[in-house]
Amino acid sequence: MGQSAVRPLGVVTRGTTNPNRLRRVDNWIVAYCGDRLRVAADPLVVDLGYGATPVTAVELRARLAARVRPDVRVVGLEIDPVRVAAAAPAAEPPWLTFARGGFELAGFRPVLVRAFNVLRQYDESEVADAWRTVTRRLAPGGALVEGTCDELGRIGSWVLVDAGGPRTLTLAARLAGLESPAQLAERLPKALIHRNVPGERIHDLIRALDDAWRAAAGYAPFGPRQRWVQAVRAVRDAGWPVHGRPRHWRRGEVTLPWTAVTPTPHRPPT
Structure with missing residues (x-):
């Protein structure tokens, strides 16, 4: 399905981006969402709000084509028509194209939407509506991966959302140089970033990871990966329902x- 005449929904983002900024989430998409694309009749992916340059959309198409299926199509959507025009030289139709659009997805029906560093400038109260707007326009069985990361992609987090609502939360970090899992709190998705306070489950999770990381200091001589794996294993053994295996961790x-980590409902003032 092509572009819609509907006015794009959303506001223009800051647009900052860097090469390889989204490598971590792209690798996760390959591992956890690849099967959605492999079985799709039309393996269409939308990179929503790719920014001032199209580099992350170019990288997403390359990674999915190399590791999932070569005929995957990626459409980069931006509200700002100047950014769409600037991205045109990077297009490789039909595999990689760019168009003007927002949360309404410009009439496309993708299997997967990646929306990174898009909702950071919105209010928390607007997140659920944005998720619903996107997921209602997905192909059957489709999903949204929505999250945020720092400018170089060293730390980040994302939520997998489908027609039934949010399904998983992922926290990710470049382990070399990681001082503490508490740093992950700086880049929680908008739905959670204001909930890192006592009484909220995301606060409990980050504290549990931080405590386990400190307790695993004896593994530091074997490298940060071994220390992280031990910390995640300890969190899982403490009762947190961690997905995956050590090769993922x-x-x-x-x-x-x-x-x-579902946030507690906001209560009206008394």
Whole structure:
């Protein structure tokens, strides 16, 4: 399906980006969402809000084509028409194209949407509506990966959302140079970043990771990967429903069901 005449939904982002900034989430998409694309009749992916340059959309197409299926199509969507025009030289139709659009997805029906560093400038109260707007326009069985990361992609987090709502939360870090898992709190997705306070499950999770990381200091001589794996294993053994196996954790990731960190409902003032 092509572009829609509907006015793009959303606001223009800051647009900052860097090469390889989204490598961590792209690798996760390959591992956890690749099967959605492999079985799709039309393996269409939307990179929503790719920024001032198209580099991350170019990289996403290359990674998916090399590791999932070569006929995957990526459409980069931006609200700002100047950014769409600037991205045109990077297009490789039909495999990589760029168009104007927002949360309404410009009439496309993708299997997967990646939206990174898009909702950071929105209010927390707007997140659920944005998720619903996107997921209602997905192909059957499709999913949204929405999250945030720092400018170089060293730390980040993302939520997998489908038609039924949020499913998983992933925290990820470049382990070389990681001082503490507490740093992950700086780049929580918008739905959680204001919930890192006592009484919230995301606060409990980050504290549990931080405590386990300190307790695993004896593994530091074997490298940060071994220390991280030991910390994640300890968190899992303490009862947190961690997904995956050590081979996944070695990438500096930890993925859990969204139900493990669901924020408490806001209560109206009395």
